[in-house]
Amino acid sequence: MLVYKNTSYSKSNAQMEIKSVVSFLFILQTIINGVDPTIAQSLKTNKHVCRGGESKGLNILMNKASALDKVLGLLDDSSNYHGFYHVQVGNKSEEQVSASLLCPPNVHKGQCVCCLDGLLKYLLDNCGKQQEGIAWDAYFNFYCMLRFTTGRKILSVLDNWAWYDLVYDNHVKAVDLVKTMDSLTSTLKEQAAGGNDLEKFAYGKVIYDGDEHKLYAVAQCTPDLSKADCVKCLSEASTRMRSCCTGKSRFDGRVFSANCILRYSHIKFITPPEEYNPKYCS
Numbered sequence: 001m002l003v004y005k006n007t008s009y010s011k012s013n014a015q016m017e018i019k020s021v022v023s024f025l026f027i028l029q030t031i032i033n034g035v036d037p038t039i040a041q042s043l044k045t046n047k048h049v050c051r052g053g054e055s056k057g058l059n060i061l062m063n064k065a066s067a068l069d070k071v072l073g074l075l076d077d078s079s080n081y082h083g084f085y086h087v088q089v090g091n092k093s094e095e096q097v098s099a100s101l102l103c104p105p106n107v108h109k110g111q112c113v114c115c116l117d118g119l120l121k122y123l124l125d126n127c128g129k130q131q132e133g134i135a136w137d138a139y140f141n142f143y144c145m146l147r148f149t150t151g152r153k154i155l156s157v158l159d160n161w162a163w164y165d166l167v168y169d170n171h172v173k174a175v176d177l178v179k180t181m182d183s184l185t186s187t188l189k190e191q192a193a194g195g196n197d198l199e200k201f202a203y204g205k206v207i208y209d210g211d212e213h214k215l216y217a218v219a220q221c222t223p224d225l226s227k228a229d230c231v232k233c234l235s236e237a238s239t240r241m242r243s244c245c246t247g248k249s250r251f252d253g254r255v256f257s258a259n260c261i262l263r264y265s266h267i268k269f270i271t272p273p274e275e276y277n278p279k280y281c282s
Helices: 011-032 056-076 109-127 179-193 226-243
Strands: 048-054 084-089 096-102 132-140 143-150 163-167 199-209 211-221 252-257 260-265
Touching: 048 109, 048 163, 056 084, 056 096, 056 109, 056 143, 084 163, 084 226, 109 132, 109 143, 109 252, 132 163, 132 260, 143 252, 143 260, 179 211, 179 226, 179 260, 226 252, 226 260
Parallel strands: none
Antiparallel strands: 048 132, 084 096, 096 143, 132 143, 163 252, 199 211, 211 260, 252 260
8 A cells, every 4th residue: 555645745656656566567477477498598589589598586586577677667767868778686796687778869768668668578578587688679760679687797798699680571773782881881880989878879871873872871889888899899780781681782771789780771761759659669
């Protein structure tokens, strides 16, 4: 039972507390009912990667649920949206759980919230009992990433164990796509890496093959990375992009990792926050 000790504690405050408790319990129950870790341990499907054996002990399960609940709460409660949030929960190092999320900083917060809403259950269904898990989701004009790690810190750490290449079976008749994207990426990764502690993000456009094609691209790192690590991550993403997408004349391509994202398309996909429509996430 909630007891109101003064008039400054409003009904909305109580509703927020109840919502937080319900969210925590939902996350905990989903972790407990997750898939068999012997199946998920080395499984990589189209948008998630799990690592490590089964997380054992009630404290770890509670910390995992709490960390995911809190990092999503930071986003939900944020009045200054910037696309990246991180928490660490637990006292003993071996039981600590870190969680972080990433969305583009240039979209409406509501897009990030609804993208992560479905991704949370997906991540827990597939990696909930593992020591580490990461999942991504993508819509036309935005994307999101959610991850957790048990027993180690992830803030300011460049992780290279989880990658996801999103490839569509559409192509473009272009001569200099690889060269053009490599050049644009070289510029964008330096701009993104030169960002600040809240965002490391850059986007740009070039016209190539004469004036036949317009190419739009975005580069982003988690802002906890150093400049050097951001450049390193986006350089690896660029190599993967050539292999999966530009080298095969794909119309668009996206490469995701635990610390950076690189995306291009021949259609403008940057949407100003003021043009946000909740239907984009449905």
